[in-house]
Amino acid sequence: MDIEAWVWWLIGAAALGIPLVLTAMPEFGMMAVGAVAAxxxxxxxLGPVAQVLVFVVVSVALVSVVRPIAARHRAQRPQLATGTEALKGRQAVVLERVDAGGGRIKLAGEVWSARALDTEQVYEPGHQVDVVEIDGATAIVM
Structure with a gap:
């Protein structure tokens, strides 16, 4: 029984889909698309040489074009910061003296415990501070 070449390419595409699912490496998916094109x-x-050429060209084109775009998107920070990430960089008002040991601030309409980033620095009530980081339920300010 002679199986046609296009069936072998589809079997190859399915075989490339297995490591795509198991490893989550998108390159396998791009090569599977190349196998479908072949x-x-x-x-x-098309003859066997042309089929392999189509596979290689489509696979390489997808990897070289899609991969950098995906890497760029993965490296970008989210446009909308939520949760404690949204509080970083905001200003707050000191309610109780803040030093390296602790204190209280009003941040985004709520009272937060806070401590100074610089262990030598002391902030008195009424002073405006910038939130540098959130550590659990404590705002680190400067």
């Missing part, structure tokens, strides 16, 4: 070429009667 199957389409085989269906239209």
């Amino acid at each position: 199957a389409i070429g085989a269906g239209f009667g």
